[in-house]
Amino acid sequence: MSNLLGLEVKKVVETTPEEIEKVQNWINTEEYKEKNFARQALVINPVHACQPLGAQLAAHGFEGTLPFVHGSQGCASYYRSTLNRHFREPAPAVSDSMTEDGAVFGGQNNLHEGLENANTIYKPKMIAVFTSCMPEVIGDDLTAFIKNAKQKNCVPKDMPVPYANTPSFNGTHIHGYDSMLVSILQTLTEGKQIEGRCTGKLNLIAGCDFNTGDYREYKRILKEFGIPFTVLADISDTFDSPCDGSYHVYAGGTKLEDAADSINGKATIAIGPYATPKTFSWIKDNYSGKHATMPMPMGIAKTDDFIMKVAELFGKEVPASLKNERGRAVDAITDSHQYMHGKKFAVYGDPDYLMGYVSFLLEMGAIPYHVLCSRGSKKVEKEIQALLDGSMYGKGCKIHMNKDLWHLRSLLMTDPVDGVIGDSHGKFATRDAKVPLFRFGFPVFDRVNKHRYPIIGYQGAVNMLTEICNKFIDIKDETCEDRQFELMR
Amino acid sequence: MSDKIRTIDGITKESTEALIAETLSVYPDKAKKKRAPHLGANDQGSGSACVKSNKKTVPGVMSARGCAYAGAKGVVWGPIRDMVHVSHGPVGCGWYSWGTRRNMMSGITGVTSFPMQFTSDFQEKDIVYGGDKKLKTLLAEAHDLFPLAKGISVLSECPVGLIGDDINSVAKTAAKELDIPIIPCNCEGFRGVSQSLGHHISNDTIRDYIIGTREYAEPESPYDIALIGEYNIGGDAWSTKPLLEECGLNVKSVWTGDGELEKIAATHTVKLNVIHCYRSMNYMCKVMEEKYGIPWIELNFFGPTKIRESLRKLAELFDDNIKAKVEAVIAKYDPIMQAIVEEYKPRLDGKKVMLLVGGLRPRHTIGAYEDLGMDCVGSGYEFAHTDDYDRTAPEMPDGTVVYDDPSEYEFEKFADALKPDLIGSGIKEKYVFQKMGIPFRQMHSWDYSGPYHGYKGFEVFARDIDMAINSPTWNLVKAPF
Numbered sequence: 001m002s003n004l005l006g007l008e009v010k011k012v013v014e015t016t017p018e019e020i021e022k023v024q025n026w027i028n029t030e031e032y033k034e035k036n037f038a039r040q041a042l043v044i045n046p047v048h049a050c051q052p053l054g055a056q057l058a059a060h061g062f063e064g065t066l067p068f069v070h071g072s073q074g075c076a077s078y079y080r081s082t083l084n085r086h087f088r089e090p091a092p093a094v095s096d097s098m099t100e101d102g103a104v105f106g107g108q109n110n111l112h113e114g115l116e117n118a119n120t121i122y123k124p125k126m127i128a129v130f131t132s133c134m135p136e137v138i139g140d141d142l143t144a145f146i147k148n149a150k151q152k153n154c155v156p157k158d159m160p161v162p163y164a165n166t167p168s169f170n171g172t173h174i175h176g177y178d179s180m181l182v183s184i185l186q187t188l189t190e191g192k193q194i195e196g197r198c199t200g201k202l203n204l205i206a207g208c209d210f211n212t213g214d215y216r217e218y219k220r221i222l223k224e225f226g227i228p229f230t231v232l233a234d235i236s237d238t239f240d241s242p243c244d245g246s247y248h249v250y251a252g253g254t255k256l257e258d259a260a261d262s263i264n265g266k267a268t269i270a271i272g273p274y275a276t277p278k279t280f281s282w283i284k285d286n287y288s289g290k291h292a293t294m295p296m297p298m299g300i301a302k303t304d305d306f307i308m309k310v311a312e313l314f315g316k317e318v319p320a321s322l323k324n325e326r327g328r329a330v331d332a333i334t335d336s337h338q339y340m341h342g343k344k345f346a347v348y349g350d351p352d353y354l355m356g357y358v359s360f361l362l363e364m365g366a367i368p369y370h371v372l373c374s375r376g377s378k379k380v381e382k383e384i385q386a387l388l389d390g391s392m393y394g395k396g397c398k399i400h401m402n403k404d405l406w407h408l409r410s411l412l413m414t415d416p417v418d419g420v421i422g423d424s425h426g427k428f429a430t431r432d433a434k435v436p437l438f439r440f441g442f443p444v445f446d447r448v449n450k451h452r453y454p455i456i457g458y459q460g461a462v463n464m465l466t467e468i469c470n471k472f473i474d475i476k477d478e479t480c481e482d483r484q485f486e487l488m489r
Numbered sequence: 490m491s492d493k494i495r496t497i498d499g500i501t502k503e504s505t506e507a508l509i510a511e512t513l514s515v516y517p518d519k520a521k522k523k524r525a526p527h528l529g530a531n532d533q534g535s536g537s538a539c540v541k542s543n544k545k546t547v548p549g550v551m552s553a554r555g556c557a558y559a560g561a562k563g564v565v566w567g568p569i570r571d572m573v574h575v576s577h578g579p580v581g582c583g584w585y586s587w588g589t590r591r592n593m594m595s596g597i598t599g600v601t602s603f604p605m606q607f608t609s610d611f612q613e614k615d616i617v618y619g620g621d622k623k624l625k626t627l628l629a630e631a632h633d634l635f636p637l638a639k640g641i642s643v644l645s646e647c648p649v650g651l652i653g654d655d656i657n658s659v660a661k662t663a664a665k666e667l668d669i670p671i672i673p674c675n676c677e678g679f680r681g682v683s684q685s686l687g688h689h690i691s692n693d694t695i696r697d698y699i700i701g702t703r704e705y706a707e708p709e710s711p712y713d714i715a716l717i718g719e720y721n722i723g724g725d726a727w728s729t730k731p732l733l734e735e736c737g738l739n740v741k742s743v744w745t746g747d748g749e750l751e752k753i754a755a756t757h758t759v760k761l762n763v764i765h766c767y768r769s770m771n772y773m774c775k776v777m778e779e780k781y782g783i784p785w786i787e788l789n790f791f792g793p794t795k796i797r798e799s800l801r802k803l804a805e806l807f808d809d810n811i812k813a814k815v816e817a818v819i820a821k822y823d824p825i826m827q828a829i830v831e832e833y834k835p836r837l838d839g840k841k842v843m844l845l846v847g848g849l850r851p852r853h854t855i856g857a858y859e860d861l862g863m864d865c866v867g868s869g870y871e872f873a874h875t876d877d878y879d880r881t882a883p884e885m886p887d888g889t890v891v892y893d894d895p896s897e898y899e900f901e902k903f904a905d906a907l908k909p910d911l912i913g914s915g916i917k918e919k920y921v922f923q924k925m926g927i928p929f930r931q932m933h934s935w936d937y938s939g940p941y942h943g944y945k946g947f948e949v950f951a952r953d954i955d956m957a958i959n960s961p962t963w964n965l966v967k968a969p970f
Contacts, residue, residue, distance in 0.1 A: 003699075003700065003701030003702045004696065004697050004698070004701070005697075005698065005702070007702050009701065009702060009703065009704055010702070010703055010704070011703065011704055011705075011706045012703050012704065012705050012706055012751040012752055012754075012755050013706075013751065015601060015637050019637065020597065020600060020601055020637065023600050023601075023636060023637050024597055024600045027599055027600065032634075035633065035634060036634060039630050039634075040626055040627075040630070041609065041623045041624075041626035041627035041630060042575075042607060042608075042609070042626075042627035042630040042631055042634075043580070043607070043608045043609070043610040044605060044606065044607055044608075044634075045587075045605050045606050046580055046584060046606065046608065046610060048580060048584070049580065049581055049584045049585070050579055050580055050581030050584070052581070053581065068549070071647075072556050072647055072678040072679045073546055073552060073554050073555070073556060074554070074555040074556025074557075074558060074559050074582075074678045074684075075556070075581070075582075075678070077553065077554065077555045077556075077559070077917065078555070078559075078581065078582065078585035078586070079585070080917050081585070081589070081915075081916045081917055082585055084916045084917055084919065084920060085589070085916060088920060089920050090917075090920045090921045090924065091917070092551065092897065092921075093551070094548075094549045094550065094551045095548070095549075095552075096548040096549055097545065097546040097547070097548045097552065097554075098679060099545060099679050099680075099681070099682065100679055100680060102679065103650075103651060103679055110548045111548075113519070113520075113547075113548045113549060114548030114549030115549060116517055116520075116549065117516070117517060117520045117547060117548060117549035117550050118549035118550070118551075119549075120515065120516065120517050120520075121515060121516065121520075121549075121550060121551075121896065121898050122551070122898070132581075132647070133578070133579060133646065133647040133648050133651075134647045134648075134651065134678075134679050137616060137647070137648045137651040137652060138651060167579075167613075168579035168580065168581045168611075169578075169579040169611040169612055169613055169615065169616050169648060170612065170613050172580075241924065242924075243923060243924050243926070243966055244924075244926075244966060244967070244968070245924075245925060245926040245966050245967055246924065246925060247901070247921050247922070247924040247925045248924075406599075406605070409599070425587070425588075428598055428605070432598075432599075445588075445589075
């Protein structure tokens with residue numbers, strides 16, 4: 001027999017059980033960990049996705065908006081199915097299906113044909129264009145392409161067509177969110193600033209947050225305050241729409257006129273400084289009123305900051321209902337802190353989520369022992385370190401910047417913890433390490449309804465607390481000796 | 490093939506053509522012209538395709554298609570369990586296709602099997618300066634960290650081909666240095682019109698780099714076969730492989746579900762290739778036929794009727810020993826299958842299903858629905874070719890609608906008109922139809938269930954279809970106020 005490469009034909013060899021056992025033990029060792037951490041080029045099980053995914057999320061947050069991927073069609077299918085799986089909801093988006101000839105001639109023809117078809121078939125109020133790799137590598141000029149599209153009447157001249165360059169080889173999904181969002185706001189608010197006009201509203205940006213419950217929670221808190229508001233990029237109805245026998249391509253999102261008028265707002269809060277830096281910086285320079293950027297209000301202290309900031313911006317007292325809510329959350333925490341106190345955790349995810357997890361754990365008396373960020377920066381590291389330094393429970397905790405979940409596995413095996421907070425992808429490492437995984441991040445593909453339970457605000461703190469404490473109690477009930485098995489915990 | 494022409498009440502060639510015309514009426518002229526040949530009314534008697542296929546997707550219409558990379562990573566290479574599969578390029582492609590196809594694997598993760606995401610996570614500088622150096626380093630790192638991995642595949646994402654990297658030469662050098670097979674696969678997502686070219690390219694790389702490089706340690710037997718185009722979705726291969734073994738055959742390798750590189754490499758010594766998913770692996774069956782004289786046979790393991798037909802077709806190619814075993818297997822399972830049909834058919838009889846899937850399922854599953862008393866009133870593929878539609882024509886009732894790479898709008902319109910009791914398609918379609926109150930099963934991933942192949946699979950399939958259609962939850966959709 002011959003093969004094309006002219007290689008020597010070898011026998012099929014089965015790996016011996018001894019070899020398997022040896023390697024199986026070896027990958028749990030300190031020695032392996034060092035080798036693993038010495039990796040220079042190979043990334044294994046990363047926590048981050050690419051920019052266009054975040055861009056699509058932002059686009060879904062606006063009324064009647066069709067996300068439009070300029071690039072290869074497979075990209076759009078990947079973003080859509082990721083959102084479908086996480087939310088268990090439709091995620092309608094189109095692509096202009098660039099292929100080899102696009103690589104040679106550029107993607108303008110695809111873009112124009114795609115815009116005309118998408119507009120005719122799906123009748124959007126806005127089309128939000130963002131790019132995947134191919135047009136970024138070949139250097140397509142979106143500004144010119146879209147201007148030409150309007151001249152050719154592929155879409156009506158007055159239709160907003162914001163666009164963002166979202167190269168996948170730079171940053172992560174949070175950066176794509178930021179780029180798309182700022183472009184949408186720039187497009188919608190153009191020429192809408194009116195001297196002396198004030199909507200009296202708070203503009204709230206939730207950041208690259210994949211939890212529809214969080215959006216509803218922000219709105220509920222603002223209603224308690226009695227403050228009129230516009231949530232910008234509001235995905236809560238898009239990705240949590242009713243099942244009533246009818247399908248709507250555009251199930252929710254911020255009203256375009258509200259988004260346009262947001263430039264005349266009384267104040268703007270951008271949550272998630274790492275997911276909204278460009279947007280916030282542009283808003284600061286261009287929007288009326290006051291502006292603030294804040295971390296995700298996870299845990300009591302960060303929620304307090306958020307509540308006080310809202311009160312301050314609007315010159316309002318914190319309403320009694322929210323004071324009571326805080327009291328009830330603290331009551332829940334003091335009642336159950338014993339199940340988390342001193343427990344060691346590993347946490348991983350996007351920087352804004354990490355700040356929230358760390359802050360929440362520290363105030364519970366739990367230890368955020370390994371803090372792992374798949375794409376971070378010195379600034380992120382410094383801020384997390386400051387949080388850790390501010391608490392005795394942060395002592396000895398370690399930050400692992402630009403590391404992945406295969407690194408995390410080594411950490412869990414050599415320097416173990418009691419639990420892990422992250423997304424579904426951590427389930428392999430936590431199964432090996434025999435510790436529970438608390439799925440508060442994105443994506444969650446293997447549990448139901450997680451995106452409906454807020455993790456921000458006082459209610460979010462109660463939700464996280466309940467899930468974590470009850471899991472530890474479950475573990476105790478499932479694993480303790482019979483004589484230790486008792487009614488009360 | 491059914492002998493007689495079947496029809497569905499209320500569906501004629503004319504009604505289907507009118508439905509297609511009405512659906513396309515909202516399209517711009519150019520798009521209408523492009524899409525029209527891809528939608529048709531089935532001519533069951535013709536045995537040939539009523540639609541055009543394997544053409545470029547019309548931009549902007551909302552297609553369900555993926556790309557060549559998806560076909561290579563997700564379908565052909567990804568399921569081989571004892572290899573490290575590197576998604577070479579930016580982080581996204583590998584991340585989105587990580588663990589999302591449900592091709593199950595035996596082995597110990599990170600030790601003997603690798604259902605993980607390996608990527609070069611390209612950054613701007615890799616685009617500017619090229620990623621070959623990085624690739625060379627990461628191949629050594631992968632070999633170092635996963636010494637029991639039998640080989641490494643390098644699956645190119647879009648930028649790699651656009652910036653002119655030479656992964657083939659890097660792979661060649663590294664394979665020599667590390668002394669393991671390293672297979673470069675130029676499956677950039679912009680190539681071709683769908684996943685399909687990714688399958689073809691991957692088959693070609695198996696031909697070029699793998700086949701014929703190993704031999705089985707045991708002596709050959711006349712009953713040696715390979716199971717091709719079985720991806721072990723939800724454990725399918727763990728149903729079909731034992732079934733074939735029960736029939737007295739030696740399944741030497743499975744391509745590629747729960748697959749092992751070296752066993753795949755030695756497949757050129759088998760006596761017969763049994764192919765399930767024709768679309769994604771017919772290429773290698775043809776190569777092995779031409780080069781090694783191995784015949785191949787296309788079978789269908791969905792539902793008792795098709796399984797029975799398939800096993801008898803298979804037995805014809807072997808001696809009396811196998812023929813007797815096959816009859817014994819059929820005799821053993823027939824009553825079990827009959828009991829399942831008797832349990833579920835009364836609740837499913839006359840129900841209508843519409844399909845939009847990939848590979849083989851839009852035709853191969855029709856028989857299983859029919860075993861349960863159901864009718865398929867519409868079917869289509871994301872990435873099929875003419876030979877797939879030729880094979881579909883005899884399976885579909887006459888005059889029913891066939892759609893190639895339909896847009897979401899078209900699919901929705903057809904469902905609106907045909908009012909199916911069940912839709913079997915993918916995750917992107919699932920929630921659209923469930924919002925409408927139409928029961929749905931994901932037919933790529935078996936909706937987190939499975940297996941659906943083989944006798945073992947039919948029991949799960951029947952239960953799932955009944956659960957989907959007859960769930961009391963659908964009665965809650967309409968509010969009483």
